[in-house]
Amino acid sequence: MAIxxxxxxxxxxxxxEALKARNRKISIRLTRHQQAFRALNQMDDTMRGLSTVFDxxxxxxxxxxxxxxxxxxxxxxxxxxxxxxxxxVFADVIGETREQLRGHRINASSGIVGxxxxxxxxxxxxxxxxxxxxxxxxxxxxxxKTRALMCAPLYNDDKTYGAIEVVNNNSKYNFDDYDLAILxxxxxxxxxxxxxxxxxxLLGVNQT
Numbered sequence: 001m002a003i004x005x006x007x008x009x010x011x012x013x014x015x016x017e018a019l020k021a022r023n024r025k026i027s028i029r030l031t032r033h034q035q036a037f038r039a040l041n042q043m044d045d046t047m048r049g050l051s052t053v054f055d056x057x058x059x060x061x062x063x064x065x066x067x068x069x070x071x072x073x074x075x076x077x078x079x080x081x082x083x084x085x086x087x088x089v090f091a092d093v094i095g096e097t098r099e100q101l102r103g104h105r106i107n108a109s110s111g112i113v114g115x116x117x118x119x120x121x122x123x124x125x126x127x128x129x130x131x132x133x134x135x136x137x138x139x140x141x142x143x144x145k146t147r148a149l150m151c152a153p154l155y156n157d158d159k160t161y162g163a164i165e166v167v168n169n170n171s172k173y174n175f176d177d178y179d180l181a182i183l184x185x186x187x188x189x190x191x192x193x194x195x196x197x198x199x200x201x202l203l204g205v206n207q208t
Contacts, residue, residue: 038070056197060190061092064164067186068094071150071179073169077101078190079113080154080162088113088162095167100142111135113151116163122152122184126174150180152187154194161194163187 060078068076075095079088087105108114112133116123126148128134139146147168154161164187169175 056193057092059193061094063186063189063193064092064094067164067183068166070182071166071169071175072171073166075167077165077167078162079117079165081108081117081160088117091162097142097144101138104138104141106138110137112149113163113165116151116153117160120153120155120160122150122180122187124150124175124177124180148175150175150183152180152183154187154191156191156195159195159198161191164190 064076064078068074075097077090077094078092080091081087082089082105085105086108088108088110090101090104093102106114108117112123112125112128112131112135115133125131125134128146128149136146138144145168149165149167151163151165153163164183166175166179166183169179
């Protein structure tokens with residue numbers, strides 16, 4: 001049976017477009033890997049360069065900013081556990097909801113972040129609408145649309161501090177396990193900073 005020349009041309013065009021699409025995806029992923037590598041190096045340099053007295057708020061904001069850049073996101077939060085009230089407090093927020101969300105409090109068992117804090121297990125939720133733990137209460141209050149999120153716990157052997165959360169990425173590709181790994185490393189650095197600040201306070205060192 002003779003093969004139509006037009007069919008061959010169409011097939012080759014289709015294969016060419018598919019190849020271009022794969023190359024674009026590889027290029028985007030490579031760029032994100034490079035961003036992540038630079039961000040992790042900067043985090044490591046930052047932690048190694050800590051002086052005896054440091055500005056905790058500035059340090060954590062820098063670490064969170066680096067994580068957002070590496071994960072191609074513009075919205076993230078540091079969420080701390082208030083043991084006295086059993087609430088989670090949005091202590092620092094980066095992104096368009098900063099003014100509305102910073103200082104906001106939720107029940108410590110509320111939503112995905114509450115589960116992360118209680119279980120000490122990080123999560124990646126590519127579509128929050130499909131998560132039974134997702135609560136849209138905050139979105140409704142501040143007028144935001146959360147599509148996807150990652151959350152990692154902040155803790156050491158003796159204490160749970162809270163969690164860090166990254167919301168919505170800019171790329172058309174969803175957050176993946178590689179992004180979650182970056183957030184987990186960031187969470188360890190932030191936990192170290194919180195513990196060091198706490199130890200310094202116990203020793204009577206002034207802490208900003």
